[in-house]
Amino acid sequence: MKKHPLYVGVMAGLLSLATTLPLQAANESVAPTAVAQSQQQDAIESQIQQLLTQMSTQEKIGQLALRDWGTFGAADMKVIKQAVREGRVGGFLNVNFSSVDQNAFEELQRIAVEESPLGVPLLFGQDVIHGYETIFPIPLGQAASWNPQLIKDGARVAAQEASADGIRWTFAPMIDISRDPRWGRIAETLGEDPYLTSTLGVAMVEGFQSDNLADPTSLAACGKHFAGYGAAEGGRDYNSAYIPERLLRDIYLPPFKASIDAGMQSIMSTYSTLNDVPGTGSPFLFKQILRDEWGFDGFVVSDWNAVMEMVPHGFARDAKHAATLAANAGIDMEMHTDTYEKFLPQLMDEGKFSEAQLDTAVANILRVKLRLDLWNHPYPRATSKAERDQIIRNDQFLNTAKAAAKETFVLLKNDNQVLPLKKGQSVAVIGPLADAAHDQLGTWIYNGDKKYSHTLLPALRDMVGDDGEILFAAGLDYSRDISTRGFRAALKAAKKADVILFVGGEEAILSGEGHSRGDIRLPGAQAELVAELAKTGKPLAMVLMAGRPLQLDQTLEQADAVMMAWHPGTMAGPALADVLYGETSPSGRLPLSWPVGAGQIPIYYNHLATGRPATDDNYTRIDKIGREVFQHQPGNSSNQLDYGHKPQFPFGYGLTYSTFEYSNLVLSSRELDGDGQLTISATLTNAGKVSATETAQLYVRDLVGSVSRPVRELKGFERITLAPGESREVDFTLKASQLAFHNAQMQPVIEPGEFRVWVAPDAESGLEGGFTLR
Ligand code: BGC
Secondary structure, eight states: OOOOHHHHHHHHHHHHHHHHSOOOOTTOOOOOOHHHHHHHHHHHHHHHHHHHHHOOHHHHHHHTEEEOGGGGSSOOHHHHHHHHHTTOOSEEESGGGSSSOTTHHHHHHHHHHHHSSSOOOOEEEEOOOSBSSSBOOOHHHHHTTTOHHHHHHHHHHHHHHHHHTTOOEEOOOBOOOOOOTTSGGGGGSOOSOHHHHHHHHHHHHHHHHTTOTTSTTOOBOEEEEETTGGGOGGGOTTOOBOOOHHHIIIIISHHHHHHHHTTOOEEEEOSSEETTEEGGGOHIIIIIIIIIITOOOSEEEOOTTTTGGGTTTTSOSSHHHHHHHHHHHTOOBEESOOHHHHHHHHHHHTTSSOHHHHHHHHHHHHHHHHHTTTTTOOSOSOOSHHHHHHHTTOHHHHHHHHHHHHTTOEEEEEGGGOOSOOTTOEEEEESTTTTOTTGGGOSOOTTOOGGGOOOHHHHHHHHHTTSSEEEEEOSSSSTTOOOOTTHHHHHHHHHHSSEEEEEEEOOGGGSSTTOOOSOOBOOTTHHHHHHHHHHTTSOEEEEEEOSSOOBOTTHHHHOSEEEEOOOOOTTHHHHHHHHHTTSSOOOOOOSSOBOSSGGGOSOOTTOOOOSSBOOSSSOOOGGGOOTTOOTTTTOOOBSBTTTBSSOSBOTTOOBOSSOEEEEEEEESOSEEOTTOEEEEEEEEEEOSSSOEEEEEEEEEEESSOSSOOOSOEEEEEEEEEEOTTOEEEEEEEEEGGGGOEEOTTSOEEOOOEEEEEEEESSTTOOEEEEEEEO
8 A cells, every 4th residue: 555655644643542542453352551541632633733843725625525426526536536635625424325335435434544744544424322333212312211321332333433434423322301202303302301311421422432532442422412492482493593501501501411421523503503502603502611611622613504594594605705714713624615725725815814823723623633543544444345245234233233123112001901912812903104214314324224123013913923913004104194095994803803002203304403393283184084093992001212202182182002113223123023012011201291282392301480470279270260260260381271281291200110209308408518429219100010110310409500400300319120029229419519510600519508409200399308509
């Protein structure tokens, strides 16, 4: 292989480093010690300086360019290769999703390292969101597991698969907080809560990056979208977000801060405006918060086309102005568009962007490339098809995906113990998603392929074997189907069976980017079909697959049991069959509040109290209000006459096939010092007949603050598996520092006073105690 002399120089530097420091080869993931890490960091900084002194301005600007085929207009590989050869490209995104050349990784990288002036390797990024080829449950589903280890394992599998093809950077985790299930991208989030999202986001970062970024199986993670994207008004994607700075700092930013503290290497800007300023042009976000306050030393990438979108936002006059705003806001790398390449040289001549600023941006990117050890491992990890086949979708990965899916199912209702299904029964499987190989995969599955999906219908047949009967009539072809043609066959099957299993919800395309809904009811004629099925009087269990919670209306009464399965991924079928037949009890918990209806949105558990909080006693339902009664007679509290004052199901909620009792709440002290900590414990007892996993949750309420404080805030959780009759103590440590919030002056403060505390199965119930913060 021909190598450029400067490339050899950089390599020599790194290789000498590699002799003293544990820069890892594949499968030898040993985390560097702290001393080694700091030596490695120094070496990296000096490599960066060495490279910067050798780079021309054009090559520096080239490092800031994240390209896809579309950037080059025509999809002409010759033009693309020439740009790489000239050092005008820092990385590519979504290469193997392009229709042009899905195997371009190797050739483009070869040109970069052998033929470009300094041989700086390209960084290949991709949306590896919930799996690469082995598709895991959508992130919202994974969040329902409340299991960081599961999330970490999933990200590790995805990283091992993606790196086989040469991808070393993923545009995940999405750690936007969202309180709006109409927003299609809620499917990609980890829910509504900052503590849960922080904990699970960190786990995802740890899974992607492993404990050694230089390991060739590691992907640099990218937290997105900074910041406030999930607060799009009306749930309409890309829409304006208005978030007061205090709320931003207390609710929306903590997951980013936590992920950066855990070593996350990159951040993506939001498309949307935050308080009237497009995120991509916000020095407040990228300079003040990210760099000055948090000391982030990775790099910032714009979202796709987001630099140019500052023009329609009415914030930039034209492409040149957009480049000025983005570059000065601290966007290091430009995704898709080429305004930096076109205009930074001019802007530098005009004194609107300095060489020092350019060097900082380049350094941020090189730092991550060096940490990934791309110089030693520039190429796809799999060197042959056979090697790739051994990695992709191997049995271990499929088993991990199945195990993950099993923990994401949330049992919302289970009257008369209709679930678990019993062997020997005749089951009528009905509904558009029982055998939907594509739709069970959910949104963002660039490399997912339905031909490898395991659907529910065959999995049920396997589960039952000769011991029972599985009848099938979909009734509807797909979730939006409005034709009732299939109803007759469905009803016929239902009448013959002992129990009906309806499998419906939303197709994958109804959630995800750009796919918001105003009406979040079951689409198509599904509610009609369920109503017909219910009329048979047969026990009716319902499995829902969807990228968001759905307004269930009367189907919730008509079904005896409802289990939310989100979009469970490749192994949906076997995972669901195990849980439906009780081999494992469901253990998922809602990572968001489930609204009664779209008109109730936003509804979230950590809200403020209002001056007139609604209770069951001061609220009159619309159908209980007399005619022409006195204005104030039905009460004046914060509620909706039709939807009430509570969500359909609270945050943290989920049933198991057993029942759990909480008793004996004990606080280690009734008083807590500003730098101290408390132990809060309770006894959990499995009072049912089967082994099951409960997720005990720790909530607090700060009763009086210099600003109003939420009615509850999650501060801890723990999954505990207990055999029938077994009891165990669960202990939470609550540090006073966890009680901090931002005051009106935007300072993080811990204010003395009275606190309530709960150890609870969800955000609305639990054992209650209290303590004083001194
Ligand atoms: C999305 C990002 C994604 C990027 C690259 C954008 O449209 O908002 O989340 O990472 O495309 O595919």
